[in-house]
Amino acid sequence: xxxxxxxxxxxxxxxxxxxxxxxxxxxxxxxxxxxxxxxxxxxxxxxxxxxxxxxxxxxxxxxxxxxxxxxxxxxxxxxxxxxxxxxxxxxxxxxxxxxxxxxxxxxxxxxxxxxxxxxxxxxxxxxxxxxxxxxxxxxxxxxxxxxxxxxxxxxxxxxxxxxxxxxxxxxxxxxxx
Amino acid sequence: xxxxxxxxxxxxxxxxxxxxxxxxxxxxxxxxxxxxxxxxxxxxxxxxxxxxxxxxxxxxxxxxxxxxxxxxxxxxxxxxxxxxxxxxxxxxxxxxxxxxxxxxxxxxxxxxxxxxxxxxxxxxxxxxxxxxxxxxxxxxxxxxxxxxxxxxxxxxxxxxxxx
Numbered sequence: 279x280x281x282x283x284x285x286x287x288x289x290x291x292x293x294x295x296x297x298x299x300x301x302x303x304x305x306x307x308x309x310x311x312x313x314x315x316x317x318x319x320x321x322x323x324x325x326x327x328x329x330x331x332x333x334x335x336x337x338x339x340x341x342x343x344x345x346x347x348x349x350x351x352x353x354x355x356x357x358x359x360x361x362x363x364x365x366x367x368x369x370x371x372x373x374x375x376x377x378x379x380x381x382x383x384x385x386x387x388x389x390x391x392x393x394x395x396x397x398x399x400x401x402x403x404x405x406x407x408x409x410x411x412x413x414x415x416x417x418x419x420x421x422x423x424x425x426x427x428x429x430x431x432x433x434x435x436x437x438x439x440x441x442x443x444x445x446x447x448x449x450x451x452x453x454x455x
Numbered sequence: 456x457x458x459x460x461x462x463x464x465x466x467x468x469x470x471x472x473x474x475x476x477x478x479x480x481x482x483x484x485x486x487x488x489x490x491x492x493x494x495x496x497x498x499x500x501x502x503x504x505x506x507x508x509x510x511x512x513x514x515x516x517x518x519x520x521x522x523x524x525x526x527x528x529x530x531x532x533x534x535x536x537x538x539x540x541x542x543x544x545x546x547x548x549x550x551x552x553x554x555x556x557x558x559x560x561x562x563x564x565x566x567x568x569x570x571x572x573x574x575x576x577x578x579x580x581x582x583x584x585x586x587x588x589x590x591x592x593x594x595x596x597x598x599x600x601x602x603x604x605x606x607x608x609x610x611x612x613x614x615x616x617x618x
Contacts, residue, residue, distance in 0.1 A: 303496060356497035394506065395541045396515040396548055398597050401498035408506065408513050415494035415506055415513055 290388050295409075297382040297416065298367075301358030304416055306409060307367065309384060311421040314342070314368040318377070321366060325349065330436035333429055339437060340375045342368060347375040348433050350424045356404070369421040373430055385411065390418060463562045467578060467587065470535055471554030473524045478559075478578055478587045485536040485547055487556055500595050507534065507549055516549045517594045522573060523586075528553060539590050541597065548594050563587055 294309040321340060328339045328348070335354035340347040347368055353361050363377035387409040393402060403423040408415050425433070466481035488509065493516050495505035502521070506513040514536065520528040534549040535556060563576040566589075575589035 305496075357499075358497060389511075391513050394513065394515040394546055394548075395544070395596050396503050396517060396539070396546070396594060397498050397500050398595050399499035401500065404497075410508055410511065410513065413508065415496070415508060417496045 292386040292388050293390075294384065295387050295418065296367075296384050297411075298365075299379045299382060300352035300356060300363075301361050301379065303356070303358055304382065304414070306387070306411075306416045306418045307421065308406075308418070311370050312367045313370040315381070316366045316368065318364055318366060326440075328433065328436055328440065330433050333432060336425075336429075336433060339433075340366070340368070346373065346437060348373055348425060348430070349375045349377055351377045352379075353377075355424055369424075372421050372424075373433075374421065374424045376424060387411065387418070393417075464560050465563055466558060466560050467563075468535070469557040469559060469580070469585065470550070470552045471556070472520055472528060473526075473553055475524055476583065476585050477523060478580075478585050479535070479537055479590065480575075480587065481558060483538045483590055485538055487533050487535055488549075490531045490534060490551070502595055509536070509549075512547070514547045514549050516551065518551055519573075519593050520551070522593060523588075537590055539594055539596065548590070550594075 295306040296309050296312060297304060297306050299305070321338075324342070325338045325340045328336060330336060335351050336348045337351065338349040340349055349366060351360075351363065353359065353363070361379050364380055365378050367376040367378060369376060390407040390409050392407045393405050403426075404417075404419060405423070406418045406420045409418055410416075467478040468481050468484045469476050469478050486509075491507050491509075493505040493507055494513075502517050502519065504516045504518055506515050508514075516534065518528050520526055528551040530553055531551040532554055533552050533556065535552050536547050536549055538545050539548045559580055561578050561580055563578045565576045566574045566587075572592040573589050574586050576587040578585050578587055
């Protein structure tokens, strides 16, 4: 008779997170939200400059297979002092790649407290909540919170205009019958 | 004292901000705690400085000095943990204070339309006329007309799935 392992209903569930830094500030993100981690140096061939009016936090677009990811400068997004950024998180199920300064470590959180309601501005979209790790409070970022739907539309338009401009500048590349 | 007069008496906590004293209804006070480390992170809400960690709970710190005495509270003696009612839920907020707090029982005069929104009423104590504070108007929060769904206060554990 096969042994039966009883389920422990009181077992603490955990979520794997990556602790990372931007401008000296520590943040956390669910490791399940990160599709890929790349160094900035390794992106030279797969990224292009992009300029969207009024949206200074995005300066580059990254091409992964057939999908474009807009590279959000984490320092500019959070209003932190500008830093060069060394790593990029490509975020799963989004159009966002996040430029960060570095990874601290991977760990697990067992408890997430929703952001107190006193915080009532843009930060409500930025964070899933707060977690306490080793007597420190760390904000857990929301992968969807870096670009709004309107900002993605704006970036898509800028990207389209850029592609159209490139095609116009090099008409000889099109095959003639 | 008549029964009617007794019914008008309410308990208040007097708090000190610089040279002035203010009152909060005692039923809105949770605790008075010593200052502890404020954990700061990027956000865009004025007056909220960050959070303190108190028995595993993260409590926002809100400096109301600018509104009440025209300057921020730098020399902090305690944090007064007060209850803020958001309609869909109640939460604690830590208010920095500069001196001892005192519990009194007295009558209150309701605020009039000419008073600032953060004034819930007035009371007289030891020859001093003191503003009774309205926490809901004094501290930031979602607009009262907001109909969004309430967020969970505390999630004791997280879903096991990482997807």
